Amino acid sequence: MEHRTHWAIKQINFDLHSAGEQRLLELHELEELKMNAYDSASLYKARTKAWHDARISKKEFVEGQKVLLYNSRLKLFPGKLRSRWSGPFQVSKTFPYGSVEIFNDKYPPFKVNGQRLKPYYEGQLIEKPENLSLIDVSKSP
Template sequence: MNSSRKDWSEKLDDALWAYRTAYKTPIGRSPYSLIYGKACHLPLELEYRARWAIKYLNMELSTAQEKREMDLHELEEIRLDAYESSRIYKERTKAFHDKRITPKDFKEGDDVLLYNSRLKLFPGKLKCRWSEPFKVKEVLPYGAITLVNNNGAEFTVNGHRLKKYMGSQSIEEGSSIRLHDPPQA
């Protein structure tokens, strides 16, 4: 495009052509070959292949009809294969994603920290993205959690924005923790 980006509509056809003819990993072929059942050829190649096809089939209608039926059956097999490849790709992606998720189970009375998503816009150099500890009042279905702040105000948030607060756990009196020693079992 030019620097003013006003000629995008002229470039749209070329961009769509490039997208439709590019190989896509999830389906194992290009969208063009998925629709038409064959690789994409430039107009000059098509003209040459059309002449070759007419000469090869010698204009026999029955032979051309049988060839077309075979091509349609092959195209259906290609589409089924692409559907299966896409399904396998999605399953692998989902398994990879699910493997990295850590389960969060909150109970009533737990202390939690709330992730402050607004801090992304104007981050301070050393500001913490987790705000003060809140108490879990109620665990609702589908991951929603009702919290209570220190003033007694209640609000509901998505459980993905929370993490357990470990600062409220007390240390037994008379015991000391030395940071350079390994923990006692």
């Protein structure tokens, strides 16, 4: 039995033409799989980019608006509870393509990229704080 299988394997290997055709078919199949994977990856990239771009919010600043400036240098030596936003600054001028000129009482006017800014919202001021004692609340009927 062993002899017959060995002989059959030898016969297959001696037929070089059919072995070459088989190898060529395998190479074409591999190339097709590679192209399908490439197409799938490019489709995935395009969809991911479209999804990401749709969620980017455009920031537009007007003169006189208060903004906070992102301090990127704190990334190197971050304090655990330290805020990375400094300000508030006031917008003095806006330029095309997103650059903004801002100033503060401490700093002269300087240009920054608009991506490093976010609007500063001043909260509502409370005129007079109200004091409430817990003892008074617990005694009331």
